[in-house]
Amino acid sequence: MxxxxxxxxxxxxxxxxxxxxxxxxxxxxxxxxxxxxxxxxxxxxxxxxxxxxxxxxxxxxxxxxxxxxxxxxxxxxxxxxxxxxxxxxxxxxxxxxxxxxxxxxxxxxxxxxxxxxxxxxxxxxxxxxxxxxxxxxxxxxxxxxxxxxxxxxxxTDGLPFLAPVPAPRVPEPASPTRRLAVLHALEEVAASGAMCAALHDPVVPVELALHAAVLAPDRAATVLALVQDPSIRDATTCQLLDGLAAGVEAHALQQGEPSDAEPARLLGVGPAPDRARVERGVGLLERLVALAPDGMRAAPLVMLATLHWLLGRSGTAAACVEAALQDDPEQGMALLLATVLHAGLLPEWVAAERSVA
Structure with a gap:
């Protein structure tokens, strides 16, 4: 029994x-x-x-x-x-x-x-x-x-029955045709000089991609290229977590400018984020992971792992971290997040929700 x-x-x-x-x-x-x-x-x-x-x-x-x-x-x-x-x-x-x-x-x-x-x-x-x-x-x-x-x-006497729903998984690669279109778009974005404008103000292309009904190859390529830079990747994760203003503040902090951004935000410090926005960010990153060429999957994967962890889905976060390290064994944020997951740590708001009385 x-x-x-x-x-x-x-x-x-x-x-x-x-x-x-x-x-x-x-x-x-x-x-x-x-x-x-x-x-x-x-x-x-x-x-x-x-x-x-x-x-x-x-x-x-x-x-x-x-x-x-x-x-x-x-x-x-x-x-x-x-x-x-x-x-x-x-x-x-x-x-x-x-x-x-x-x-x-x-x-x-x-x-x-x-x-x-x-x-x-x-x-x-x-x-x-x-x-x-x-x-x-x-x-x-x-x-x-x-x-x-x-x-x-x-x-049965006890808690109300909740039917299980499928847990999110690491996105599978998109079709070869769609991935090839993004690869060509990456080459065109680099050759056209469009990346200079995107690097100057990364929050705009990210926000446009976040709210796009259909993620066009050039838009996906621009965001994929941006998040290969670790500082832009982390600031963009803050943007997907807390909104456009948070992205601006996080980018300023990464550039050494005066900023109100909280450096420990991605470690789960502070108030609970807007779950609907974070889920939208998860959807964008899942599409980027599916479209990314080999060698460029680690950055969106570790961002996806971070958002899953911040939502309390440690199991899916761990699967994304593992996939990120397969793409890039030296991915620093993936190694840090692996340590956090292995220690069983939770974001403050998730721990508060699950804490015992």
């Missing part, structure tokens, strides 16, 4: 309210608590819930890996290692799939076995190993037993 005593913020309509202690003494109640601990974007995810005694207040989410079976032990050791850093007494493992399983076998059994084995190597007891699919839930410890329909979570 799983016993959880978690402090979670919730309200009947799904909004965050005051912190409440939630008791979960069954697998169904643990599954109900999962999106409140790790966020609703947990479809196609592995979620590890660490316990201190019978209490938890957080969870680790990562994408279900698509690697060869021989590579699973190393991957599992890394994932469990991230949980071990918070010195738990035990852990629960849940794999959330968006596939329907009917009466068939539970999916991703090799992934579950690898995580259990990694926990044993770390001397970390496993309290539960569950699967939640689109139509049912099951227990990897007793796969031969009948599983329960997902609909029963709606009538």
């Amino acid at each position: 799983v016993v959880v005593r978690a402090r979670i913020a919730w309200a009947p309509d799904g909004r965050v309210s005051g912190m409440q202690i939630v008791h979960a003494s069954s697998p169904q109640q643990l599954l109900l608590a999962l999106p409140h601990l790790a966020g609703a974007a947990i479809a196609r995810s592995v979620v590890l819930v660490p316990f201190h005694g019978t209490r938890t207040g957080m969870a680790l989410r990562c994408d279900i890996p698509h690697v060869a079976r021989a590579a699973l032990p190393e991957w599992a050791d890394q994932v469990v290692g991230a949980v071990v850093d918070v010195e738990p007494d035990a852990v629960a493992i849940v794999i959330v799939s968006d596939a329907a399983i009917g009466a068939g076998a539970l999916p991703h059994r090799a992934v579950a076995r690898a995580l259990v084995a990694a926990a044993r190597r770390a001397a970390l007891p496993v309290r539960a190993r569950l699967c939640q699919a689109a139509d049912a839930w099951g227990d990897y410890a007793t796969p031969e037993r009948a599983r329960g329909p997902l609909a029963e979570l709606d009538v």
